[in-house]
Amino acid sequence: MAYYVPERDYKPEQIPVEQLTHIIYSFANLVDGEMTFRKPEEAGAKLAALVKQKERNPDLKVMIAIGGWGADGFSDMALTEESRAKFIASSKAFIETYQLDGMDMDWEYPGISGAGTKARPEDTQNFTALMKGLREMLDTFESPKLLTFASAGWKRYYDFIETTEVMKYADYTNVMTYDQVSGVSIYTGHHTPLGDVKSADIAGTPFKAHMDSLYQNGDNLDPDPRSAQKIVDFLIEKGVDPKQIVIGGAFYGRVWKGVPPTNNGLYQLSGGLHVGWMAYHAIREKYETDSNFVRFWDDKAQAPYMYNAKDSLMLSYDDTVSVALKTRYAMEKGIGGIMFWELGNDTKQEGSLLDAIYKEAQK
Template sequence: MIYSIFSSARQLIQFAITALLLLFLSVGSGIAQQTSASESPSYRIIAYADGSKNSWNMGVDMLTHINYSFAHVNEDGEIYFRNELEAAQRLARLQKLKAKNPDLKLLVSVGGWGADGFSDAALTKESRDIFSESALELIKTYGLDGIDIDWEFPGQPGPGIKYRPEDKQNFTLMMKSLRTHLDSLSNERGLSGDGRYLLTIASNDNQSFFDHTEMGEVHQYLDFVNVMSYDMFTVGSETTGHHTGLYQSSPDAPTRTTTAAIQRHLDAGIPANKVVLGAAFYGRSWSGVHPENNGLYQPFEEFYQFISYEKLQAEFINKNGFSRYWDEGAKAPYLWNPDKQIMVTYEDPESLKHKADYIKEKELGGVMYWHHSYDPTEKLLETLYDGLK
């Protein structure tokens, strides 16, 4: 009796999901017949987004992909949404945006910081097949164009996640299984080339990620790799610093930079056009900072706060005692408040212009950013689009 009730409830949820998707897709297809997207940039511009209520206002003519975040991995090793009905509503909103840009690709990103379940799901061939089959079901149910895997991080400890030494090999095998299953569905539906179902990952910037993975082999199963070239200075850092600086400030400055992260991927044999540079639409800050060098690369008392670019514009940049400084070596801005002894590291249009130039210089695959909601006026997105188009 309990199973029967559960089954009926599940069927109702699935019916609601299907109805929502059909409604939004039918409306979207009608508009699409009358609307042509702007000429697509030759580089990928990928937004991580959550499909919230203001998503209708997204400048999708400037985007090539949206990664809906996040789905998770349940105890059975399957991909699922913690709130299935909410996810269906939000994905339906994002699907509707294809009316404005029919070439837009919609993926679901699985995981995120502190998301558990990957190590168990990757452990055996049987568990990997279960995980891959659930990815196909997700694609079929929500009309997706692919899957993005954000396992943070194979073989390494995280907040409450299980990890194993064999994650290194199992991560490769999991990507191989996903690729096989996705290609099978693509073939079944007559999709090929750029039209096949996508498989991407979010990778970390540091050497430890490469020590615990086989990126030189993994990339053959992936369409592209989103490099999280940010959070390089944050809560647990010894000093302040540029959390997403492009270059090394000076020869004696810390070497953890965006260019070092990208070069590490290229050195692993990943083709440049598969490497997607990560940009941060937010800042990080510290208090009790030593005043030398306007707080840059200085010891601090405690982490202050995470700050969206929207809030930075409204309350911090050359406001309330904060002055903007520019590190010419790093091609990165930062803020310093001498009275409060607070230093802020962040991204702005000037730094993003340099990153766009670097992407073109290295012939990389494009740019992704976290997170669209942090820049609702799309000032940073417009900078990337103008720099790459």
């Protein structure tokens, strides 16, 4: 399941749709409580071109995501029965217009402000009501329509949604098992790990002291580092059907600067906020070919990282090995599948991340 942000140099006809089951165009906008495009003549043409790729893979499901990080208006839209009905009607018209196979709700986050978005205590119940209304609307179509939502890879999020109720209406929850160490962290760590790392595994590191303080003051509900395995087990314990859980791969990395060489830069205090995110195609071109960058593998986290001692840079990312492992885990665990953010960040050369996922899935 690929999230796809249209770009000038990666048109729909170039996408290897034969390797995908679902592709989610990102994003539609929430404007005056309705689903729409701010520039429909431009974005609508790109979405129509994407839908046309079903000619190459008739089994492909093309969906629309609405929202995303920093997108506001969801709390107001979901507030009343009338405001929800207005949005649901606009969603139906949108799906009809573009002949889509479903929609993905990217409300980040009900009950919790993300990037300054409005949040209310009532969001919890209102999100359930919204998903119920969307499900009922989607079920009026002659052909089956999918309803998914992007969820967080950390436990506190699930205190603010009625998880098992919402899952009655959603086909899948797309768990964002990346940014587990985020862009506001001055501590290095794995941002998209698969493995279940325990607090004891990182004893003596600055990251461990940081995690302990977050746990003690209630900002983290778990003393251990986050991971895909940890949140999957948590959701299954909460009663979510494993087949409805989709985990995420990151087609981008996070880079910190001013990182000391201890432990090859992992779990250290950096010299400031991280440099930023980097698309995998740029990692392939700039870092994997640079002899100053050395790749390391963390068996506990089941994740790679790179360290450049010359420039004191540390990179956390997914590579072909780790996304294949996530795919294998998804199959062996019996969960719904794997998704990733986002397709355009992949290398367009041979040996891409999507290739690695597809090959592993065929085994």
